[in-house]
Amino acid sequence: MNIGILGAGKIAGVMADTINRMTDVKLYAVGSRSWEKANAFANEFAIDKAYGSYEELVSDDAIDLVYIATPHSHHYEQMKLCIEHGRNVLCEKAFTYNAAQAEEIADLAADKKVYVAEAIWTRYMPSRQMINEILESGVIGEIKTMTCNLSYPISKIERLIRPELAGGALLDVGVYGLNFIVMHMGKEISAIESSVMMHETGVDGQESITVKYEDGRMAVTTHSIYGRSDRKGIFYGEKGYMIVDNINNPQGIDVFDCEDRLIRHVDVPEQISGYEYEIMESLDMIRQGQFQSKSMPLSESIYMMKLMDDIRKGWNKK
Incomplete structure (x- = not known):
């Protein structure tokens, strides 16, 4: 084809x-x-x-x-x-x-x-299902909290700081953090709160977003165009925690117990890119x-765009 x-x-x-x-x-x-x-x-x-x-x-x-x-x-x-x-x-x-x-x-x-x-x-990578299978196995117990982040030093790239090119951290890197949350925590969201620091051109330079769930769970994600973050996604459970290395392209998954001992490491399949x-x-x-x-059916793309619309409304950003 x-x-x-x-x-x-x-x-x-x-x-x-x-x-x-x-x-x-x-x-x-x-x-x-x-x-x-x-x-x-x-x-x-x-x-x-x-x-x-x-x-x-x-x-x-x-x-x-x-x-x-x-x-x-x-x-x-x-x-x-x-x-x-x-x-x-x-x-x-x-x-x-x-x-x-x-x-x-x-x-x-x-x-x-x-x-x-x-x-x-x-959304298409094998790591998506691998992460969910580990979470569903109960190895780290009930999960109430999750954090993730994605930031790169990209503020010198013109398209990312120009409002007319739909620049800003949210649409470029924040979309990964929000998708990571929804893929692994679900859509039963009760509220979203966020804080933002705007770039001098008027786009969002960095933000922190808290997603609250109806059952009491919470996820926090941060994004920035100013510096490199560790890009990790971490799930916190009553029996331990799980770290995903690079939410933007997962490279491996590590599971720890409550004494910080590594109890399982999972490699993702080799890939071209x-x-x-x-x-x-x-x-x-x-x-x-x-x-x-x-x-990634279109209903999911629309749902994610609505989430980001609501977040930007909270910033009084049209």
Whole structure:
């Protein structure tokens, strides 16, 4: 099956290298805002077709799936462009800028009978089920508290500090913390509280978010564009605790007892980059005639966008 990449930046390059190392899939085309950039990208990754506009890319009927790898602010219009041309879509996170845009995309995809999914890779990885199986085993007992964090020194990257490009910590890295919480703690949320420090450009530079559950559980996640965090997710139970190394791409899971003794270590499967799982599932769903992902259905993308909308409302951020 043929993949087309919309956008020719850093993330697109990681995906291109990943696809080239996969089997039963071909990196067929790339589209950029200029032919020169698309052609350079095509030469670097041995891609057959280079298009100097997104319209040309999505008009190619040989493409089975378009992967969108552009700033958050562009996702809504570019997904609409793909869907209106009958192209199946795998769009980078954050899916859209807000829930209203996500709902419109879901309605349009249903009307046109086109596959659309959000490419938040942690939803597709084997580690997701591995973490949940350990939690459900009861090895650390009842869990009332969980913490996680994700921060990188990325405040010098233009798209992350420009409001018109939907910049800020929440949509770029906070989306991983919130997805990690929902994947492993559920959606029975009673309240969300947050504190934020705004960047001088008007985007959120760093925040702390507390998610309260109806049954008394609580999860806290922090995100920043200023410094590197340890990226750990920690579950606290009555019999011990569990540490997930890197919530953005889990590398391993360690389980400790109440005396801080390591009682279990679990490695995650080897991977190309981690991006391959979302590609494999998308192509499987398309082959089966399905129009949504099983790991990240559009209802989940809309739900996550609503959570982030509510958080931003609390900051008086439109």
